[in-house]
Amino acid sequence: xxxxxxxxxxxxxxxxxxxxxxxxxxxxxxxxxxxxxxxxxxxxxxxxxxxxxxxxxxxxxxxxxxxxxxxxxxxxxxxxx
Numbered sequence: 001x002x003x004x005x006x007x008x009x010x011x012x013x014x015x016x017x018x019x020x021x022x023x024x025x026x027x028x029x030x031x032x033x034x035x036x037x038x039x040x041x042x043x044x045x046x047x048x049x050x051x052x053x054x055x056x057x058x059x060x061x062x063x064x065x066x067x068x069x070x071x072x073x074x075x076x077x078x079x080x081x
Contacts, residue, residue: 043064
């Protein structure tokens, strides 16, 4: 599930090309943390690309913070994993 344009918000900024992050993703009722590459960001959302084990990939916008607001939804590898 990706965010809508309204949720992403204004202030689109290209992120650090190729920066690797750990990101929480939601697939309806399932949450997983995956390694991803940052493509772009705003002050409240990050667009990432995730490559699956079979080599396919997808791009999705995610919140910078998890729903609880206590943990970050996007972190550098190895932090809060």
